[in-house]
Amino acid sequence: MTTTIFTDARIVDPSRGLDEVGTVVVGNGIIQAAGASARNQGIPEGAQVVEARGKTVMPGLVDARVFIGEPGAEHRETIASAGLAAAAGGVTSLIMMPDTDPVIDDVALVEFVLRAARDHAAVNIHPSAAMTRGLLGAEMTEFGLLQEAGAVAFTDGRRSVTDNAVLRRAMTYARDFGAVIALETNDPALGGGVMNEGLYASWLGLPGVPREAEIIPLERDLRLARLTRAKYHAAKISTAVSADVVARAKNDGASVTAGTAIHSLALNEHDVGEYRTFFRLAPPLRAEEDRLSMVEALKDGSIDIIVSSHDPQDVDTKRLPFADAAVGAVGLETLLAVALRLHHNGEVPLLRLVDTLSTAPARIFGLQAGSLAPGAPADLILVDLDHPWVVTEADLVSRSKNTCFEGARLQGKVLQTMVGGRTVFEI
Amino acid sequence: MSEPSIFPPYPHRHLLGIQNLSPVDLNLLLDRADAAVALSRQPEKKTSTLRGRTQINLFYEASTRTQSSFELAGKRLGADVMNMSVASSSVKKGETLIDTAMTLNAMRPDILIIRHAMAGAAALLAQKVGCSVVNAGDGAHEHPTQALLDALTIRRAKGDLSRLTIAICGDVLHSRVARSNILLLNTLGARVRVIAPSTLLPTGIHEMSVEVFNRMEEGLRGVDVVMMLRLQRERMAGAFVPSVREYFHLFGLDTRKLALAKEGALVMHPGPMNRGVEIASEIADGPQSVIQEQVEMGVAVRMAVMEALLDPRKSGGRA
Numbered sequence: 207m208t209t210t211i212f213t214d215a216r217i218v219d220p221s222r223g224l225d226e227v228g229t230v231v232v233g234n235g236i237i238q239a240a241g242a243s244a245r246n247q248g249i250p251e252g253a254q255v256v257e258a259r260g261k262t263v264m265p266g267l268v269d270a271r272v273f274i275g276e277p278g279a280e281h282r283e284t285i286a287s288a289g290l291a292a293a294a295g296g297v298t299s300l301i302m303m304p305d306t307d308p309v310i311d312d313v314a315l316v317e318f319v320l321r322a323a324r325d326h327a328a329v330n331i332h333p334s335a336a337m338t339r340g341l342l343g344a345e346m347t348e349f350g351l352l353q354e355a356g357a358v359a360f361t362d363g364r365r366s367v368t369d370n371a372v373l374r375r376a377m378t379y380a381r382d383f384g385a386v387i388a389l390e391t392n393d394p395a396l397g398g399g400v401m402n403e404g405l406y407a408s409w410l411g412l413p414g415v416p417r418e419a420e421i422i423p424l425e426r427d428l429r430l431a432r433l434t435r436a437k438y439h440a441a442k443i444s445t446a447v448s449a450d451v452v453a454r455a456k457n458d459g460a461s462v463t464a465g466t467a468i469h470s471l472a473l474n475e476h477d478v479g480e481y482r483t484f485f486r487l488a489p490p491l492r493a494e495e496d497r498l499s500m501v502e503a504l505k506d507g508s509i510d511i512i513v514s515s516h517d518p519q520d521v522d523t524k525r526l527p528f529a530d531a532a533v534g535a536v537g538l539e540t541l542l543a544v545a546l547r548l549h550h551n552g553e554v555p556l557l558r559l560v561d562t563l564s565t566a567p568a569r570i571f572g573l574q575a576g577s578l579a580p581g582a583p584a585d586l587i588l589v590d591l592d593h594p595w596v597v598t599e600a601d602l603v604s605r606s607k608n609t610c611f612e613g614a615r616l617q618g619k620v621l622q623t624m625v626g627g628r629t630v631f632e633i
Numbered sequence: 634m635s636e637p638s639i640f641p642p643y644p645h646r647h648l649l650g651i652q653n654l655s656p657v658d659l660n661l662l663l664d665r666a667d668a669a670v671a672l673s674r675q676p677e678k679k680t681s682t683l684r685g686r687t688q689i690n691l692f693y694e695a696s697t698r699t700q701s702s703f704e705l706a707g708k709r710l711g712a713d714v715m716n717m718s719v720a721s722s723s724v725k726k727g728e729t730l731i732d733t734a735m736t737l738n739a740m741r742p743d744i745l746i747i748r749h750a751m752a753g754a755a756a757l758l759a760q761k762v763g764c765s766v767v768n769a770g771d772g773a774h775e776h777p778t779q780a781l782l783d784a785l786t787i788r789r790a791k792g793d794l795s796r797l798t799i800a801i802c803g804d805v806l807h808s809r810v811a812r813s814n815i816l817l818l819n820t821l822g823a824r825v826r827v828i829a830p831s832t833l834l835p836t837g838i839h840e841m842s843v844e845v846f847n848r849m850e851e852g853l854r855g856v857d858v859v860m861m862l863r864l865q866r867e868r869m870a871g872a873f874v875p876s877v878r879e880y881f882h883l884f885g886l887d888t889r890k891l892a893l894a895k896e897g898a899l900v901m902h903p904g905p906m907n908r909g910v911e912i913a914s915e916i917a918d919g920p921q922s923v924i925q926e927q928v929e930m931g932v933a934v935r936m937a938v939m940e941a942l943l944d945p946r947k948s949g950g951r952a
Contacts, residue, residue: 346872348875375872375873
């Protein structure tokens with residue numbers, strides 16, 4: 207494999223707390239050197255040199271919550287098409303949710319995903335497995351065998367567990383394997399509405415989802431995580447209280463982490479506008495105060511990671527009255543640029559932002575990723591942080607087009623994506 | 634054995650559990666059991682130690698092994714043995730445990746053997762009747778004769794228990810056998826390990842004077858004895874462990890895992906076994922297995938217990 211050298215790049219590597227101008231040397235699929243001092247290494251014969259002055263090199267993003275339609279709904283997204291969308295968005299590793307048909311709750315399905323990913327995907331795709339069989343919330347799956355097969359986390363995907371005894375045992379069992387239980391928290395009865403509960407929902411005449419529908423099961427989960435000493439990840443929190451209770455659990459020494467969807471950092475309930483179904487999300491878009499508190503929690507570390515929660519839905523399931531429409535939005539291709547808003551408007555420092563998008567998720571889920579340290583796999587992206595662009599459906603690589611950012615003006619574009627030293631996307 | 638006993642008198646009236654028994658008590662019972670083994674291996678197996686005494690087996694849970702073992706033990710000692718099985722008794726008609734006990738008590742038995750699904754049932758019975766009571770298993774609490782027969786099996790094969798490390802593997806949470814064994818083995822100075830997924834360990838296991846392991850590969854290293862526990866079918870499918878397949882893979886005793894134990898380590902199982910769940914057939918039937926010896930020791934231990942409790946040097950069978 208040829209050696210590639212990025213010269214005069216701004217290098218942002220949260221795994222080493224590094225943000226400096228220097229040289230990145232990639233060879234044999236791994237990072238050979240990255241930093242200011244790497245300049246002095248000279249250029250080996252036959253090396254490909256990328257002049258990166260004014261550009262930024264950072265570890266490829268690690269997206270810990272991605273829904274893919276394969277197997278069962280390939281018309282929405284395949285493992286291959288998700289891989290291409292990820293590469294275009296600068297995501298070099300992603301964790302795939304088990305909400306497929308059939309559900310990924312068996313070793314054979316984990317093996318299927320890994321095989322399909324190896325043969326067809328441009329980026330690293332890691333399956334997570336269902337925590338309970340069929341995502342039904344009753345019987346736990348074979349954590350030991352699934353983990354050996356390559357499942358990196360256990361989750362019931364879009365579903366919340368309601369049986370406390372089931373959850374307690376699953377966490378207890380998971381602890382023996384050091385496995386992460388990653389859950390969304392929405393009480394299905396209390397949270398049975400379709401958008402954030404409040405004045406706006408009331409005027410629209412839509413049933414609301416109160417914040418408590420997220421907070422109550424979250425607090426339950428955190429208590430059980432303390433009791434069982436399991437590794438617990440709150441997958442998508444969206445309220446200020448959620449961030450507080452996570453922070454408190456961390457202070458108590460529990461092995462807990464939290465993520466938030468990019469939507470919760472970028473949008474609010476008013477974006478729903480006149481029943482725009484692409485903005486029907488879970489958790490729902492909250493009020494502006496909630497969004498601001500999510501940004502604050504990201505800065506102070508209560509929230510560890512940002513996920514795209516990429517959830518491809520076809521037009522037919524979105525072109526329905528709001529309350530009947532499918533939930534979710536695609537996000538792999540816009541994750542970085544939307545997150546960079548927080549950098550451009552001075553809300554979150556770039557190093558911290560890249561940490562939450564890459565280094566921290568890799569650490570939480572035990573992936574070999576999220577670092578430009580010498581010896582790390584050469585999963586990296588070359589980014590023009592300032593490049594302005596407008597999102598258009600037509601330009602999206604993903605097989606589904608249900609983006610919340612159609613027509614949005616974003617700043618920051620991925621110019622090149624490398625996975626294991628191989629370029630998988632380039633402008 | 635009808636001549637004056639060579640054994641010192643046993644100080645307790647009931648055998649409700651291993652808890653509160655001293656090393657002296659336990660060794661006395663084991664020594665008596667050794668003698669009973671010798672007797673049971675003669676062509677003429679019957680003595681008259683308990684001639685004229687009445688033994689009632691009151692089994693609220695089906696148990697072929699334990700019930701027949703107690704029955705045979707009583708008969709070898711010359712007692713009159715009556716089996717009350719719940720399926721055909723007034724218990725079916727809704728009689729409470731205490732009412733049944735009072736009725737049986739009025740028939741003036743000398744010893745009651747009880748097996749019940751509820752922890753504490755044997756102790757409750759002992760408060761209400763005028764005879765000796767032997768706990769043949771109460772819920773997930775204790776099964777003292779099982780622990781004694783396990784200890785006897787180990788002692789006869791390996792000698793002094795205080796030099797041994799013993800691993801108890803599997804469903805400790807629901808196991809009365811495990812609780813009685815942990816108590817007994819610790820009292821006799823053995824080093825006790827438990828190996829199980831955390832879902833099958835009781836709260837507070839770390840304070841039960843055992844070393845706790847979640848991996849067979851770690852816990853079996855260098856042990857002298859491997860005690861397997863039965864995993865009930867209803868606990869296999871997703872409730873406490875996800876599947877039989879995963880359980881056997883991680884916690885089933887097979888050749889590979891057993892090789893980590895000391896050479897010649899004993900393999901034990903209280904029965905009935907689930908082959909291919911907690912134990913592989915080639916291990917259960919292999920040279921290291923003492924599972925059949927355990928059954929033989931069971932009869933001897935129960936003879937020893939009943940003789941000791943009904944020792945004529947004490948005030949007699951009934952108060």
